[in-house]
Amino acid sequence: MQEIKKISVLSVFKITFLIGIISGALMALYAYFALPMIIAADPSMALQFPSSGFAAIATSAFLSQVILVPVVSVICVLLYNLFAKMVGGIKVDCIETSNKKKK
Secondary structure, eight states: OOOOOOOOHHHHHHHHHHHHHHHHHHHHHIIIHHHHHHHHHGGGGGGGEEEEEEGHHHHHHHHHHHHHHHHHHHHHHHHHHHHHHOOOOOOEEEHHHOOOOOO
């Protein structure tokens, strides 16, 4: 068994930043296009979402994902690295594979 002793903060930040952009864009599209359709189908919901606020909701959904997802992930990685140093990391069983082509 091998042990994951440390995780690169930069690599986690890059991946989660991209995930934040994708999920934020999807949330923004939902807020900008789907919410008005839902309200049109059920006018009683109009009191909860003013029509002028859809762009603001979409923007805040996007920005919260782009900012919060990487920040929370980096905090989790830093905590993992700290605890792994104190008590040991996660143990994984890896299978070695060969990249050479068989003839």
